[in-house]
Amino acid sequence: MTALNSRSYWHGTRWREIARHKGWKLVNFLQLTLNGLAVGCIYGLVALGFVLIYKATELVNFAQGDLLMLGAFVAYMSVVWWKLDYWVAFLIAGVLVAVFGALLDAVVLRRVIGQPQFAVVMLTIGLGAIFRTFASVTWGSEIYTLPTPFGGVTTIGGVTLSHQYLSIVVGTLLLCGLLYLFFTHTRIGIAMQATSQNQLAAYYMGIPVKLIFSMIWAISAAVAAAAGILLSPVTLIDTNMGLAVALKAFAAAVLGGFGSIPGALIGGIIIGLIELYAGATLSEGLKNTAPYIVMLAVLAIRPQGLFGTLARKKV
Template sequence: MRSAHPGEDALDTILQLVLNGLAVGCIYGLVALGFVLIYKATELVNFAQGDLLMLGAFTCYMFVVWYGVGYWVALALAVALVALFGAVLDATILRRVIGQPQFSVVMLTIGLGAIFRSFASIAWGSEIYTLPTPFSARATRVAGVAVSHEYVSIIVGTVALCAVLYAFFTFTRVGLAMQAASQNQLAAYYMGIPVKLMFSLIWAISAGVAAIAGVLLAPVSLIDINLGFIGLKAFAAAVLGGFGSIPGALVGGVTIGLIELFSGAYLPQGFKDVAAYVVLLVVLAVRPQGMFGAIVRKKV
């Protein structure tokens, strides 16, 4: 670092924090996206979302390190497997609790999360692993700021994924049918849309997105069975954005990521972990529907 110009140094730090905050925020945003997709469709809040991320990271790690599969192939395999797992989860377990009190759904998904963690520690061990990726420990200096490829890969990956999802939900027949099934289940049935299948697909997409987030996160954070607790912050991000709004989930995620990194750097020790929740409380007090939430009234 060039200490001759302390002002520039501070600017460097800020840019670095912005980059890292954006990247971490993207991960929160992706997990929050999974929360929102499932909630909009089935009105279930899936507290195992973070653990699906953990499973994705572990699965990719297993393919890369144990079986020597290439990174991109391993990524595709991990996403496909976790997505399939999500669909099966919906078809076998979660479909049964639709319409039950929200409390039992919360208990069920928290329980599932615990099961996934145990499964991971049995299958892969409870040590801490690093996933070698093409982006690991590489950096490019842009205008004096060291830009690490890991963080850039997260941001680029998130933007690309969101573009693909947006195109899928807006322009394809199945994507529109998923939206339709989320908005009005009964009418979707009347249209001949196989609603149950659509819900399973939504679960698959949410789980797949979580798996991608896990693989993107792996080089930055280390992989262990508690990786899934990131889901709590992602949940805060989803609420911040107004549970039920997809752009809100992403903006909420990025907001929380930035707040977390900046409060970690400039506020006393310990604030990093609570700052996000403090902001969440303030936002909910001022604007209870969240940043992007709309109070929708049904037209009679």
């Protein structure tokens, strides 16, 4: 090959090969980012449930993932068994699981407020096991598919946009927007904020603290149910679907700062992106541990999490 031909090859064919290779890498990166963002939104929603309950009652609900599972099963029954519309099933599942969450607080969990954290943790873990057993007896050990109206895909520049993943992102944004408006522009939402900041002062101001607790549990349970319904088309429905999600969501809540609502959402997105990036570049074993490694690294530098504070709440 002459010098002229060599230069022609380098400026022509070679550059096209490099451009294609870089373009392929960019497409893969964008695809992983989109999928990781959707998965992270689910982690963020469940982490939001952790944080809402902790801010108000200082309890950590390790049954949060099982409420996600119950919401998915209720939606499945509504769509497949009762032949209801998807959106009607979404609403029914959210309301039923919210009522169940409120009753759970009023009947069981209110009794352990003020008890050692170890007792609370064991109680919620035991409740989660009971919920999974109930689901196994009621629906069996089969894996179910929830029909949704988000079955198509759209391809833009080589990146495949799954409508199911897009529904997760859009649904998360809508839920977060509604919660923001509720907490900042309604009397009940402002009362919830006051209760989470100082329970005794809220009680002296005439706020029904116990009722507020139950309402916060209801909102947390409804958010978990919504996350389960949005996740169902991606991971399918079974009795153990909430376990892995709850563990990653707890890591997201800790990473963002346990007690920070924006931190829970951002922590969930970070965990979801790390999980997808690690799955594409690292071995299978490191895929599941990479989010926890990042969480531990962040906590070693900033023990309160990314958005948490070290100030103690006075009650």
